[in-house]
Amino acid sequence: MPEGHTLHRLANILAETFAGRVVQVCSPQGRFAESAALLDGTRLTGADAYGKHLVVEFEAERLVHIHLGLYGSLDIGHGTAGTPRGAVRLRVVADSAYADLRGPNACELWTPPQLEDLAERLGPDPLRTDADPNRAWRRIERSRAPIATLLMDQSVVAGVGNVYRAEVLFRHRIDPFMQGRLLRRREWSTIWDDLCALMAEGVRVGRIDTVRPEHEPDVMGREPRVDDHGGEVYVYRRMGDPCLVCGTRVRREVLAGRNLFWCPRCQRRTRRGSQSGR
DNA sequence: AGCTCATGGCGAG
């Protein structure tokens, strides 16, 4: 279950494992069978990620667009694939490696123009070198929506999910309900730079760690949460627990259909923020 | 066994 770092990591592993090789492609579950037959026996040329979207590239400009959604998984392993377990929408096999895709939101054959359309409607992705944070800022600076909502809007920033948004706002002590238009440009720059660093580390280590080493003394006696996703976080899913920095109980509230977590003291509503209402 | 929730996003109303 992925935020952008997971998809970039999967793209890297896919490319390392399969790029340049002729692969077998099938759809044991059947829902991608027609396209799989078209790709079977052709060369896989690469893989790339755009926000939370994964694109697997085959020869002849054939692209497979994958979105894992909330439930999807892509298991890449070495050795023999064996009998598919569960509903495997897409299986890619090379000599001694395989990849099984289960439960994706999307798995479809695309042409390059379709990928261009996607890239156009996505905001800048902190994990892509071509990303322009000013594109996001132009949306944020004129929006009355809470900054916590804007960070989750993939047309504003691509790849940020519920963990990164909660954590990056905590790290910069920003009231999640502050309207985008009340954010200072300097604050946005800081958030963006931090997202670039945090998410790049997420790609490297395969989990979301956001607790700063300099906070370790504060953390003593207050266990950082090692969440189900495997990372150490300040506020994500820690509602009711003491804040690792100030000890105040972490709060949770549903915002735009998703759980938002924050520390009401560290991320206190400022004169600016309090104008935003809820 | 059944229920709830989850790192996401689309389309209907």
Added chain:
DNA sequence: TCGCCCTGAGCTG
């Protein structure tokens, strides 16, 4: 704003 997509893990009983 809600329902739905669709899968698995972690509860409860």
